[in-house]
Structures are given as structure tokens and as C-alpha cells.
Amino acid sequence: GEDVEQSLFLSVREGDSSVINCTYTDSSSTYLYWYKQEPGAGLQLLTYIFSNMDMKQDQRLTVLLNKKDKHLSLRIADTQTGDSAIYFCAVNSNSGYALNFGKGTSLLVTP
């Protein structure tokens, strides 16, 4: 199946930018997603990018896609303590509409 890899932990100071990286193996993925999970909660879709794009900006969020290297990143500008959560990278799978998820990156924002 699809392999989606992420670094497990990132710590930044409030006000700095955070960059969360993800690599995947299936080059046929058409959409790639970033989800946020707060403790004890379900997943919230943050943003997505279509595979023929290399960048998408949505307020404080910037998604970069390097399709050649199969590398996806999420940049959060002016990171706030409320951004502390687990961030999951997800891509289309080859089993219908289900998505394949990375293991998630725990982002800790310190004052």
C-alpha cells in the first residue's frame, strides 16, 4: 500500500514559523491533504492541494508540493499556542475513497 512518512515531533516558539514535512510513495495521488487533530478529538481538514499545483496558500498556511520528489510540506506562519496539535499528512489511496495517513507530527508551540 501507500507509504506516507512524517517526522514525529516538532517544537517551535510562539510567533515563529513551523514547517511540517511529509513524503509519500504513490505518484498517482491526485489530492494531498493536511489534517489537524487536537487531543481526544477527531480530525479536522486544514487544507489540501491538487497534484498539478506546487503551492497553495490559505491565510497562515502554505502548502508546498514537490511532485518529483514526492514531498509535501505545511508551513504555519506566526505559530500560536493554539496550533499545538498533531498534524497528519494524507493522500488518496488505491482503495476507493479512503485516504492513507502518515503517523502524524506532534507540534508543540512554546510561549
Next chain:
Amino acid sequence: GAVVSQHPSWVICKSGTSVKIECRSLDFQATTMFWYRQFPKQSLMLMATSNEGSKATYEQGVEKDKFLINHASLTLSTLTVTSAHPEDSSFYICSVSGGSTGELFFGEGSRLTVL
């Protein structure tokens, strides 16, 4: 996006009992729902695809007799963990594919603890 609700949010049960978790799509008719399982500090593992009016499709390694899925209507899918054991303790999350890009919308999750 689609609004998905799960119930219960938390459940504690004794070993050997069965537990039912409901997943409702509140504003979207979902012919397909997905059940994921999440272990602590790990990713979401797709357990099965729930299909309205037909049998669920289970992922490799998931026991269909252990995790019974029923999708009787376009707004409700249920996951029943039968004869639960402590190793079944986990966070179970359902989702609906409701967006134009195929994005998934998730329920709040149900945390099962088997004593």
C-alpha cells in the same frame, strides 16, 4: 463540509462484552463511510469501508466477525466490537467522503477502554 457525529465519545466495558459505536452523517447522505482505528502516538489505520445496503469491505488483517459493521441507512453506520478484550482498547474514528476533492470528514472519535 459534511458534519459527522459519533456516539458514544467514551465507553468503558468489561472484557467479553460487546460494544456498539454509532456514526451519523448529519447533513450528507453517505453511501460510503470509513472506520479507522488509532493507537496512541500512531497513525490512523483503515479498518473497513462501510457500504450502505451491502456488506462492508474489510482491510487485510481486520477480523470481520470481531468488528461488525452495519450501514443500514444513508446517514448511519455502526461498528460493533464483539467480545471485546483489552487489546481492542483504542480510539475508533469514522469518516465520510463528502467533498469535491475526495476529502474525508471525520467524527469526533470514540475511545474504547476494555477492562
